[in-house]
Amino acid sequence: MKVSLHWLRRFVDFDLTATELAEKLTMRGFESEVVSDFDSLENLVVGDVLTAKKHPDADKLKLCSVSDGSETFSVVCGAPNVDAGQKIVFAKVGAVLPGNFKIGKAKIRGVESFGMICSERELGISEEHDGIMVLDESFNAGTPIKEVLGPLYNAIDIEVTPDKAFALSHRGIAREVATIVGSKLKTPINNVKLNPKTKDVISVELDKKGGCTRYIAGTMKGLKVGPSPKWLAEYLKSVGQKSINNLVDISNFMLLEIGHPTHVFDLKKLAKPAIKVSWAKKGEKFDALDEETYELSTDHMVITDTKNTVALAGIIGGMDSSVTDSTTEVLIESAYFDPVVIRKGSKKLNLLSEASRRFERGTDSNAALEAFNMIVQLMQEVAGGTLESMITDECSMSLDNTSVDLSSEKLLKYAGQEIASKDIDSILKGLHIDAKKTKTGWNCSIPTFRTDLKVETDLIEEVFRLYGYDNIKSSFNYSSIMQYANDEESTISSLKHHLSSLGFHQSYNNSLEDIEEVKLFGKDAVSVMNPSSERMNTLRTNLHSGLLKNLDFNYRNGSANTLIYEYGTIFEGKTDKLDDITQKSSLSCLVHGDLFSKNVHFDSIPASFSFLKGVASNIFEDKRLGIKVKFSEQKHHYCDPYFSIIDGKKQVIGGLGIIKDSLLKQLDIAHKHEVVIFDIDPEIFTNYGSYSTKVEDIVTFPIVQRDLNFKMDSSIQVGDVVKTMKSINQSILQNVIPVDIYQSKDTSSKDILFSLNFQSAKKTLEDNDVNSIITEIINIVSKKFNAKLRDN
């Protein structure tokens, strides 16, 4: 909300610049930014345009000579309205305009320009930028601009939080300023007694179901629509609003003055001078002031003239009954609407107005009459009309102050320190709260404009806020009871570090993806009802899609070799019901390209399926976890081949596979090699506990190593042969490693060289111990795989 210092001074005297005021209000919980602080602007003076000629090289530019009272400068100006004889805002070389816009010497289309003639937008006054700002002729050239514009246009922008309804007006902010500077609040418009001309009574009927608990109405006649007086137009301009005409301006002025929305109907356009507040019919069409037609529902409260809907209550007026240039008679509405009704109605139409913003936050029940009286007074003064009817005030709500107790014990317990009783007294007084001392604290009478103060903690907050958060001393005296990460958390953390040590970068990908892409992965996905874009309308069902995008991005940016992983949540759901949705953690790795690129030392080593299978072994067979796993080939929606990784308890603890080319094509993933993925189910993985180990004795007897070279059919899987060999002896045959495979081009057989390690935990092995096993292996392998032992 834009707040003008000029306007605030109607209510309170203070000696602060806009910058100082913004800082003070920010520390009171009203986050403020300076819009324009003319006191801080240097090198800005009233300029006198002596001449304005066409620029020699540009049709739309003018070449002006501008006097600052003592010197004359040549200035190029692009505004269509600049003319000789004008007094203007002249920013000299060296000036810095709002938004840190520095003015320097410039050459524009070959002509040197010393300074700039400013528009209102450039000065932060309004959005007006079609032309330059023209000042009153009475100003003398050379007068500093802060003296000319400062008094009127110094302004700040306040972000008012949803709880502080009372602060949505200049009077509301002025109350806060009064507590900051310690001065009294003034009453610029005195409440005078209004004398209606007739005894006519406007009938007002409220709906019994509630929604509107106070409605004040009255009519005025003999009004003359015309331009607003200067003072009124200036106040509106000081917050960047345009003056429209006296009647409209008065209504807008009152809103920003005391924060209570009112509405003015053209009396002649109402079926009769009567008001009925009720609910819209389903599907009812309503032509609003903003020239839009809205379709209403039964949730919408409407104002009717007993025949037609003339306003959408508390949100916006109707087009047909609005004030125009020919209006002479009006009906004035000042009401209280229920915040929830207004909130629902405005949300449903996605229609926010200055009025709805205030009603949905809760308005002051007493301000309704105050606003009504002020409007009538102002209209009499400015538009020459008189109050015609009696004032109808239909009211079914309490207009009394509420009462809230504040206990000193609670205040102490909340603050953690004593706040002096006299400080609290003066804080409450500053807030216009009538506080009576009780045995336990204070009984507080809350003025109706503070709709936010309902319970004790609301008051505690106010006391802290005005006392100053900085004045509450911090305390910190933990006898540090260190908490450690639980097993699950530390296992996952170790796993991440393990992967990084193996060369994997960790990714963080968006959880929201495009449903068309998610579908390709073949799971039941959960979608968002109100996505911000179609590219992000569905929750990921796996981590592979994100990792593939990372591969694609990096590949296209010159980096083909990719080792990445992500740990994150994936979602599945047969329906959008919460009970049907599963959300669980997952961990996936992806590799592509080379682990090592070719170099002078050796050829490239691919980051292949075998590499990732090795990584799986690294992780699962870690001695500290000792997870025994088997790889079992399965059909997979988008991998071929794909192996489920099964642990000793027959649980699927992970998976390993090569992404199908068809998927890569559909997703247009840039790549040149196979793309391999490896998954770990974190839930099962962490069930194996944290990384911890019991050390086994180291066997010191020598290892005997033997080689065996077999020739066998190409179709035989080497893994099967290894498994068979290992099963022959489990006491001293420690390991079987296929060292070399030679596939001759023209035969259907291959030679495989196996290296066998023997070691006993009990003794040094003799030749005989090993030979008998070797013989057995040769026999069994020869028979089972129809293999032939070859000479070394």
Next chain:
Amino acid sequence: MSLDKTIKGLKTSFSKELSKSKTSQDLENFRIKYLGRNGQLASLFEEFNKLPVSEKPRFGKELNILKNELTNLYQNALRGNNENSVSSDIDFSLPGYKLPDGKIHPLEQITSEIKSIFQSIGFSVAYGPEIDDDYHNFEALNVPKHHPARDMQDTFFINPNAVLRTHTSNVQIHLMENQDPPLRHICCGRVFRNEAVSYKSFCLFNQVEGLVINETSSFAEMKGTLEYFVQEMFGKDTKMRFRPSYFPFTEPSAEVDIWNSKLNQWMEILGCGMVNPNVLSNVGYDNEKYQGFAFGLGIERIAMIKYGIKDIRLFYQNDKRFLEQF
């Protein structure tokens, strides 16, 4: 006596031939001839076996000395040969081969840092669901259905009653529903906001939230706790301020700014406040007896301040050139 002579002869021919063996192939042939399983030294030992028992001790000793001597000579020659070849074959100016070097994501690093700071002062870590019902994300936290405070967080809906959580505060409710005070926890994880994606906002971000509930924790203690955190995270000399603010789930509420001396301005880093008594009663706690404070901070924001990152989207692009820098 002939054995004595043989030993001497072997020594001479051994030295002579060794000095002529230059290549590694020569040396290997030499080894087989003298020291191999059927080599000359082995045949000497065979002869030794035939000696009468009385002579065995003397010759045994001599043969062992001989064996050691010859083996040493051979090993030295071999080493010398290798040293020569090493220094002539390798170009030490070539680049070494770097092992692949993976990095932990910057957001994870910051989260870990924050977690360990709070763990060091007695906070436990908790997690909760990213899709939750309206009750846990809003209503239980004192944000009723038709309240303007709902506009503070643009929400993604899964169905009219389930949302992508807009903060990790839903975990606070789950915690309190399942456990009695005292509580001292932080909750971490992803939260979602339906905002246009730009350099300064993304549709999701990571949050760490803290909750302390007991019979005494005060505003002063909240200030002390968060001052400790800021000093640990940003340095002992960090200038900070508590500024009144509004959150529906806390009262009094505050925002914390730290001074950025490079930009010469305050930067907001976290929100906090005393837990609203309505929240406590919603989970069935006695709000006359118990009180406490809560706070929440955005990991991306802190990472951006700490690492000087200007575009939030970089965190989710996973550009290798970015990740490598951490």
